[in-house]
Amino acid sequence: MGNYQFDRRTFLKSAAGLGALVTLPGLAKRAFADQGEITLLTWETYQDDPWIAEYTEKTGVKIKAVRSGSIDEMFATVQSGAISPDVIYFDTGTANRFKNSGLIAPFDASQVPNRSNIASSMDWEAKATIDGTLYALPYNWGNQPLMYDADATGGEPQSWDALWDPKYAGKVNLFDDGYVVMQMIALKIKAADPFNLTDEEFEACADALRTLRPQVNTIARGFDDALTIYAAGDAVIGYCQNISIVNKLKSLGKNFAYTFPQEGTPTWLDCAVLTERGRRKEVYDFINETLTPTWQARFISTNSNNGVLSPEAAAKAGVSPEALANTNILDQTEDGFWNKMVISKLPEDIDRRVAMWNDFKAGTL
Template sequence: MSDHRTKISRRSVLKSAAAATAGALCAPGLIRKAWAAETITLLTWETYHDDPWIAEWSKANNTEVKAVRIGSVDELFSQPFSGAVQPDILYIETGSLPRFKEAGLIAPLDVSKLPNASMITPKLDWKTYASVDGDVVGVPYNWGTQPLMFNADIVKEPDTWAALWDKQYQGKVNMFDDCTITFPMIALSVGAKDPFNLTDDEFTKCEDALRKLRGQIRVIARGFDDAATIYAAGDAVIGYCQNVAVVTSLQSKGKNFKYTLPKEGTPTWIDCAAISKKGDRPIVYKFMNDNLTAEWQARFIKTSTNNGVLNAETARKAGLDEAAMKVTNLLDAESDAFWKKLVVYQKPEDLDRRLQIWNDFKAGTL
């Protein structure tokens, strides 16, 4: 399990990430610009808000936007408590929205201030998943699947999560460091009836599955770029995919990687823009609303190979060509049959219990 990169037993991910972020925020290049009347701080993901887009919007709106990029939902939750970051907008998957609301990290959203929410594909029943205790607390910015990815030169296309436990791939399996969005896959793999409401017996099966999986993994990824590096180096040939952008990134480098939706069901996220109490300001709503225009979304989809929130017809009208859509799920999403293969993240029954099991898995004490 030794490697020069991140080791699976790492317990200091969040602490080191917080320190790195604090240092980055103090860097001279990020000091508030003299021309900026206001500042918006984002806690966002890799590929979501490229610096040129931010600079363009900032200048046009006399507002400095600072993007702090995170690598996991657990890190996203810890950052506001670290003191290093005071975000206005946080990009949170639907299953974690209740946790963030209960912790006082996000506030109810006034959807009437986001007229461009009408651009969101009707295939996303987003208000159902983005509502907590009767309040809408987020608006979708992007959605996607977390499928099984593999090196097609080595692995014959699998149709089950069980492939991750196949001994022929021992030491060549990759996972990413995020309990919140990894545990549901483990639950699906053991046949849990509801991967977000496990019985004690199903928890025991998950523990056993993770115990056996640990021997399959050499390194654990800390984000999209880290995962792509691990696969490109040949240190993994199969794994749980954090974002299909990892696959398309490898393909762009000439690597024969593909992904598939296993028969047990594929965890699916809807990342929503949520505001903190500090972020409940007109300029913040304007930024969020502008991020939902067809033009912004089409650029985001084409550049990142993410799905964004547009349907295929709207994306075409915004200038997205068929080739760009084929590397996303936009065309697949037109079919109701496709959605039946997906399992959208919801609030888990006992996150603390899941986190403890996950930490024991990483530490090798499970």
């Protein structure tokens, strides 16, 4: 078992109001022959070390979890050969980028019978299919809303424009992921298609970033950085990387909330995606285990992730009402919820977007 990180991003292991952790039954320690090793390229909170240890005890299969800090970092790591993973966890909007570079392989969903536990409302197959071939299987979904300190804002902002409000100068926070932040910027300028910008819209994004820079004092390098920044009062409004940050701030007595702006909210569907070396039975078996109601309930309850279960299935599996309230699982049952979400797609030119983001950080835009 391995626990590796590329940056200092460390997730907050608890969130406000979460119920008792869900434990896996029947995991008494047994002796197994070595069944090989699986390398995951994944995120904090997705497969916690104790869960990996339990799975190894149960099956004899060793799991090495390499935890990354951004999509760009994941892509560069695999492309360079620095890591040779069996499974990579990223959103459906990124899949084409990896496929076009020959880094991933088709996914045989018949090897994962627990895919039947994925909520039917997710309509995931179309999103995980490229040119008629399935490449991914959902594990988690979420969004990046607008978060704010209600005491400082005096109410609920309705638009991304709030980040540009002069009264928040030096008090706006963003997280360091150009792939995702540029989606929000494209929505803010009301691009006709936020994933297919024209040259004029690219220039409008550049103008928006230039005027946003004086608003931003610090860019968060992960969940822990964001928590520290907001808790210290160094930011009162920002682009939220994960709603668990809001939940933790609430548990600290801070009056934080999040909202879905009228222009739309970037939304992702993270999936297990295989490399060619990952097309092995023990890899499919591991992915199958992570889609059991028991695993998913613990995944949801422990770290405020949405997982893939329906609200009814999550509750039946033991997710408490308090834990559900700290996710978007119940939100999706509201009329018009998905109309407010903008599902990530492969943009027209990732390199151009990332270069613009890097120029923004360097102050050379």
